[in-house]
Amino acid sequence: MTAAEPSPSALDALQAVLPGDAVRAGRDSDAIAGHVPSWVAAPPDEASLRDVLTWARQQQQAVAPVGGRTQLAIGNPPDRLDGIVSTQRLSGIVDYPAGDLTITVRAGTTAAEIAETVEAEGQWSPLDALSGDSTVGGLLAVGQSGPWRPGLGALRDQVLETRVVHPDGRVTRSGARVVKNVTGYDLNKLFIGSLGTLGVLTEVCLRLRPRPEATATLLLGTTDALTAAEITALLRRAGLDPTGLAFVSPRHDAPVIDRPPGVVLGLLKLAGAAADVAWLRDNISTELPAGTTWTLLEEPEVEEPIWQWLRVHLRRETTLSGRLGTLPMQAGTLAASLPVEVDWVLRPWEGVVDWYWSGPTEQAAEISAAIHVAAQAHQAGRLLIHAPSAVKASGDVFGERPPGFETMRGLRDAFDPERVLNPGRFLHGL
Amino acid sequence: MSFDAVIAEIRSKLGAEAVLTADAELLVYECDAVTMHRHTPMAVVLPNSTEEVAVAVRACHEQGVPYVPRGAGTGLSGGAVPVEDALLIETSRMRRVLEIDFENRFAIVEAGIVNVDVSKACASGGLHYAPDPSSQTVCTVGGNVAENSGGPHCLKYGATTNHILAVRVVMPDGEVVDLGRADQWTTGYDLRGAFVGSEGTLGIATEITVRLVPTPPAIRTLLFPFPELDASCEAVGAIIRSGIVPAALEILDRNTIEAVEASPTFRAGYPTDAAAVLLVELDGLEAGIEDQVDSVTTICRQHGALEVHRAQTAQERAALWRGRKGAFGAMGRLAPDLFVQDVVVPRTRLPEIIREVVEIGARHGLHVSNVFHAGDGNLHPNITYDRRDADQVERVRRAGKEIIVRCVAVGGTLSGEHGIGLDKAEYMTLVFTEDDLESMAKLREVFNPRALCNPGKILPSGGGCFDRQASRLATEDAQ
């Protein structure tokens, strides 16, 4: 990959815009998909972030906003990359009225810091199930929910207010710090999952929930994805809804004691009133089909590490990895139809299948094509996350153009006509 | 722009009876549930399918004729009322359930279906459609999508936007586009999310994929009378803080209780000597529900609840809800006109705001009744008045505005569920800057560049944003 032309003049010019320590030259370790930026800015506040973006627009610089750098694999390789704007210094809690069950934080605040803050008040962060070092801004830009979505709700549904800096220098707010609001258009939804292509998030208000009285995790052992699907169907029909459910294909390094080879590991999270959790636990364990083993984890010290492991496992880097999305009751057959050498994590409640493959680069195109075929057979949405650059470059990592694409392009034209933000990284043609 | 040409075109394709033009027929369409704003449409189109909606929209688009989508007309912000001569496109003939997928928990319905009919259609599978506006026996799912409607149970289950998986939309140029997917996979921008709550200004929803949720096996409905309104608000804060997530937490004040109990239709058996009643619904599994009932009861008693009424049968539960859901209707009997305010504050600010609302009403010599979604901080101060009395109308207007200003001052906003429509567009600058509004205008322009689809709503006129559309339209007309 060619690095961006080192441009000392751009760096000098930017140093005139920003306080001294807020900007430096790009390094190899700053690269995104092999593109090394010529400058990296970490503005100390929203106003200077705005100055950087307006400057970048005037100078026709291509900018990638970054947070914790935990999810930069998501997206197409950039068309151009001149600079990086990091939200890392825009961090911290702005407002936390615990009695309202809302928290307003700057975009660079990490999921771990939010979780720690709200847990001290007996509350749960909606980012809790995601990786701790990710920033809230980055998580929202990518827009993926964690493995407790069945219980916590989708991440998009927990965002009450956003502040965004646009390349034209406008700093705008949408929503409000209240839990119910229909005042004007819901622009929050547009920014969530937009991969920073409409503006840079600087502040977010999230809805929280009370920490449940009790939680437990059932570790399940089952034979294959189809049985996992069967378990899912049984639970759904019986109204035994979990807070989270994930099945992990046999090749994994989960910290579980009893790990016979060839067994699919299931993690089933329960949360709620103590009596409810006990009842669910008992009923689920009796509903399980013959041949399914289960172990109960009740103490936080044993429960927490296994979910922590899953969070890391979900975003591990392999030669190829990606995510597929389909209807809940098709997700099991989708996972079962993947090539045998592909590992997966099946979250049937959400219809999500994350997949991973490691092997020689030359074979990657073939595996990727096989996954594509499986996805099409299930009308699944697809996202390619890790891949050798040739494979990534051979198509759009986001799959086919969705309906409404012209409207999406219109929005991109309206908010970022010069394509300052992440050019090329989101859907092709946006 | 030629209405005649558009009407002739639509009639030639959909049949003469698909367009109403007689004055007598049009009269019922001159307003929605806000009687303050009136404008009779030029004609009403009654399409029978997505394709027929597209025919009508294309005809309008070609002739540059403005049109307004309409469901049941129960909106409380004037959204379905034209601000200028326009056609109405009403979804009342599109009420079919197209598909129910019990296993994957979704249903596809036509936009004109009445809210409660969705839950009825899927009840046999133990599922229901959660958003339950008090108007649910009349209002349409299309209208709910447009307003992002709430309801008592959105405290636990979320508002309409959390339950819409996909929307088939006839865009303002007549194209049919599917926004979102039943499996919630999103590629590109979340256009479905932006469409929900757009108040009929981004296109017409024709088919809607809704999420269905399991009907909880255990439901407990409790009523707590309080000697003070304040104390009931404090109790709500304490319940929320305790970690319990009730399905609903609704307060009715003394004036509302009196109105309900005086109504032969909505009488619910609420104690008329209480200053307020708190209606609590808990749902979930049988296992833990009694513990929650006990906790809530303890909290309410600590805050001065006089007693607890507990619904023992389905009929008793229905009675307790009848008073709540019929509250607006009951107030309607008290005076010729009813002004329903809808504002929202951070829930910890509820007690102080309620005191201010009472004070504002008293200062203007108005009869204010409060019935509200307390758990969400969503207030509905309702003012009964007589529109023939100009002085009274002016006082209602002033009080309404003061309430909004006070809510905004404590971090609240203009509307929790009824929308902005044309009723509150002028207040948008109280909570948003020109720059904020410009982003909203950009969104609208991308979907609706000629501003033919429900013009004059949401964004304030006179401001930069609205002028932009107006001037664009003027340029196009001149060309």
Ligand SMILES: Cc1cc2nc3c(=O)[nH]c(=O)nc-3n(C[C@H](O)[C@H](O)[C@H](O)COP(=O)(O)OP(=O)(O)OC[C@H]3O[C@@H](n4cnc5c(N)ncnc54)[C@H](O)[C@@H]3O)c2cc1C
């Ligand atoms: C007694 C009473 C109680 C109420 N209780 C509640 C409550 O608890 N919670 C709540 O949120 N609201 C409540 N409302 C307000 C109202 O019922 C809701 O806003 C409802 O969603 C409106 O639905 P409708 O079908 O009547 O829409 P209409 O009033 O016909 O239209 C409302 C808006 O939606 C647009 N629209 C309608 N159909 C479509 C479509 N298919 N595509 C695009 N746009 C469309 C219209 O242009 C308009 O802007 C209440 C109203 C009354 C009269």
